[in-house]
Amino acid sequence: MRIVWLFLSPLIALVAGVLLLGLSRKIMARIHWRYGPPLLQPVIDIIRLFSQRSASHGILFDLGIVVSLAGSLIITLFLPFGNIAPLSGSGGMLVILYMMLIGPLGIALSGGESGNPNASIGISRNLMLAIGYEVPLLMVLLAVMTRYGTISIVEIVRVQQASTWSIASWPLVVSGLAYLLVMPAMLGFRPFEVVQAPQEISSGPMVEYGGSYLALVSIQHALSLYITISLFVNLMLGGSGNIVIFLFKMLVVFVLFLFVNAVFPRFRIEQAVRYLWRWPTLIGLIGLVLVALVGR
Amino acid sequence: MDDTLRQRLDSTFDSLRIVEKGTNNTSIAVGRNAVMSVLSFLKQSGYDHLHAISCVDWIDKGALELVWVLSRYMRPGEQYDPKHAENLLLRTMIPRDPARMVSSIPLFEVAEPYEREIHELFGVDFEGHPRLIPLFLERSYDTPPFRKDFDTRQYVEDFFESIPSIVEDGGEGE
Amino acid sequence: MDRNQLIKWLEAPAKMGHKYSLHAVYFCTGCGIIEVPPSITARWDAERFGVLPTASPRQANLFLITGYVSVKTLKAIIRTYEQMPEPKYTVGFGSCPINGGMYWDSYNTIKHLDKYIPIDGWIAGCMPRPEAIFVAVTHLWTLIDKDMADGYKRYRKYYSQYRANQEKVLLGLEWPPLFPIEAG
Numbered sequence: 202m203r204i205v206w207l208f209l210s211p212l213i214a215l216v217a218g219v220l221l222l223g224l225s226r227k228i229m230a231r232i233h234w235r236y237g238p239p240l241l242q243p244v245i246d247i248i249r250l251f252s253q254r255s256a257s258h259g260i261l262f263d264l265g266i267v268v269s270l271a272g273s274l275i276i277t278l279f280l281p282f283g284n285i286a287p288l289s290g291s292g293g294m295l296v297i298l299y300m301m302l303i304g305p306l307g308i309a310l311s312g313g314e315s316g317n318p319n320a321s322i323g324i325s326r327n328l329m330l331a332i333g334y335e336v337p338l339l340m341v342l343l344a345v346m347t348r349y350g351t352i353s354i355v356e357i358v359r360v361q362q363a364s365t366w367s368i369a370s371w372p373l374v375v376s377g378l379a380y381l382l383v384m385p386a387m388l389g390f391r392p393f394e395v396v397q398a399p400q401e402i403s404s405g406p407m408v409e410y411g412g413s414y415l416a417l418v419s420i421q422h423a424l425s426l427y428i429t430i431s432l433f434v435n436l437m438l439g440g441s442g443n444i445v446i447f448l449f450k451m452l453v454v455f456v457l458f459l460f461v462n463a464v465f466p467r468f469r470i471e472q473a474v475r476y477l478w479r480w481p482t483l484i485g486l487i488g489l490v491l492v493a494l495v496g497r
Numbered sequence: 498m499d500d501t502l503r504q505r506l507d508s509t510f511d512s513l514r515i516v517e518k519g520t521n522n523t524s525i526a527v528g529r530n531a532v533m534s535v536l537s538f539l540k541q542s543g544y545d546h547l548h549a550i551s552c553v554d555w556i557d558k559g560a561l562e563l564v565w566v567l568s569r570y571m572r573p574g575e576q577y578d579p580k581h582a583e584n585l586l587l588r589t590m591i592p593r594d595p596a597r598m599v600s601s602i603p604l605f606e607v608a609e610p611y612e613r614e615i616h617e618l619f620g621v622d623f624e625g626h627p628r629l630i631p632l633f634l635e636r637s638y639d640t641p642p643f644r645k646d647f648d649t650r651q652y653v654e655d656f657f658e659s660i661p662s663i664v665e666d667g668g669e670g671e
Numbered sequence: 672m673d674r675n676q677l678i679k680w681l682e683a684p685a686k687m688g689h690k691y692s693l694h695a696v697y698f699c700t701g702c703g704i705i706e707v708p709p710s711i712t713a714r715w716d717a718e719r720f721g722v723l724p725t726a727s728p729r730q731a732n733l734f735l736i737t738g739y740v741s742v743k744t745l746k747a748i749i750r751t752y753e754q755m756p757e758p759k760y761t762v763g764f765g766s767c768p769i770n771g772g773m774y775w776d777s778y779n780t781i782k783h784l785d786k787y788i789p790i791d792g793w794i795a796g797c798m799p800r801p802e803a804i805f806v807a808v809t810h811l812w813t814l815i816d817k818d819m820a821d822g823y824k825r826y827r828k829y830y831s832q833y834r835a836n837q838e839k840v841l842l843g844l845e846w847p848p849l850f851p852i853e854a855g
Contacts, residue, residue, distance in 0.1 A: 226718070235716040242692070242721060249688035253732065253756045403726035411729030411756040634779065635742040635841055642778040650776045657771075657782045660839060663789075663832050665825065 218423030255412025265311025272303030323405020340485030701738020
């Protein structure tokens with residue numbers, strides 16, 4: 202049974218991620234008072250991209266995407282999804298923390314090989330933003346680990362099911378606030394859309410991707426959306442023992458940040474990092490101290 | 498135009514004609530040899546911003562007219578005077594062939610692209626310009642294309658219409 | 672989605688993908704680009720047809736040439752067109768790319784764009800309204816369905832002729848030929 206879930210859970214993550222992408226385009230269109238594309242437009246785009254000819258720019262250009270995609274696929278095995286968690290017994294939060302950097306890193310390796318100056322700017326922004334949000338994220342994760350005294354996400358979800366959600370329990374609510382402030386940066390949504398920024402650096406690291414390369418990057422993007430949101434739901438919103446309820450929670454969180462995305466303009470990169478290292482880091486630190494003082 | 502400036506100009510230079518038609522339409526016509534000295538005089542009198550250099554082809558008179566458009570900024574502590582807000586046109590006639598002029602880059606560095614453009618489109622050679630290479634055009638033309646004796650219609654018929662259509666043997670082409 | 676559509680999707684998914692996901696290069700020539708912002712934003716919303724502007728030619732498969740083409744622009748157009756991955760479709764927008772339009776007797780305007788790159792369809796008018804873009808898109812769907820939007824194949828087949836015309840008007844190109852040119 203576990204073998205089946207090993208193959209099924211990345212697939213479910215993929216479907217959920219692509220649907221989230223389609224939903225984001227539709228909801229954004231409705232906020233703009235447009236009719237919007239069909240819900241399955243990302244699927245159509247991916248089919249189109251796979252059937253187009255594509256030009257490679259070198260070995261690292263090919264391998265970087267594979268590394269990035271593989272990193273994202275592996276995280277989906279470690280993340281509990283409803284009651285399904287094929288590998289979460291071995292690893293837990295620390296593995297996820299390590300692997301989450303592989304996604305941007307793979308894209309950086311691959312985009313750097315293309316030699317386009319726009320790609321270089323996009324990559325430097327991407328890594329800068331990653332450093333920006335990893336610091337407050339580390340504070341939040343440390344607070345959660347200290348509070349529950351474990352690094353296993355399954356255990357954390359079980360404790361939350363027994364009592365209350367982390368975001369509703371006393372000392373962790375501060376960390377939850379910090380997490381909420383970092384989320385748009387982790388999702389790459391506005392006001393932190395500095396990496397792609399189509400209007401200023403022509404979609405950044407992706408500028409030289411075409412055909413199947415771009416399709417793989419879109420899939421990686423969908424997966425990273427899924428991973429970020431489902432980590433939040435697991436740690437803060439109590440996860441779930443039921444797939445449907447879990448998906449519903451993910452949907453609510455996603456739509457919330459989509460609204461933020463729709464109404465905000467874009468930060469410059471130094472503004473983004475300044476914000477990330479000031480408010481979420483400060484709140485996260487306070488949360489960590491509170492958890493350490495109040496104890497478990 | 499300021500009256501004191503007019504008097505100073507009249508007293509300093511002799512072969513100079515100032516024409517004032519309504520507001521914001523003052524032009525100074527000078528001989529081509531006096532252009533640089535008048536330009537530097539105007540620059541020292543406060544007209545230190547060069548908007549553009551333009552060229553007019555008077556084919557009936559057999560001459561090209563170069564026009565420098567100058568304006569001035571307000572100085573600190575200066576009272577606003579509408580006369581100062583006006584642009585000043587400095588005009589000179591040069592023969593069409595050979596069209597030669599001294600470059601005004603030593604006075605106004607911003608003249609560099611304008612002179613390149615005029616060289617490209619009107620065929621005026623600016624002596625002392627560091628690089629008179631094409632600015633806009635990709636093709637080379639026998640007559641500079643903005644001169645009045647450049648027959649665009651003939652050129653289009655001779656050149657662009659001579660480029661063959663793509664011949665397709667699949668039977669689908671026209 | 673009705674039954675015919677579903678059958679088409681199962682028979683030829685690639686073709687349907689190309690039809691319903693036309694990503695246009697955000698490339699502006701001349702004055703026609705002024706009609707593009709209204710057609711991609713709330714007033715006409717091109718995204719419901721799957722038409723979306725992309726920032727890079729590598730990601731695009733539709734090339735909308737929106738207005739008169741000067742000789743210098745032609746160079747950029749050829750470069751952009753050759754960078755796009757196949758299959759790719761070009762649409763000339765407005766009367767200027769068709770025959771020079773009101774700029775016909777100009778020393779520096781390209782008169783017939785289809786002598787330099789292959790064009791799959793034209794939108795006549797000066798200016799065409801944004802609705803005309805959607806009419807063109809639906810026509811392009813029909814053409815793709817019937818395999819008649821074959822500009823990229825024609826470019827490959829008659830590349831020597833296209834390249835000769837390009838070199839003639841631009842006085843030589845700085846980049847090597849995209850496809851091998853057979854001698855004679």
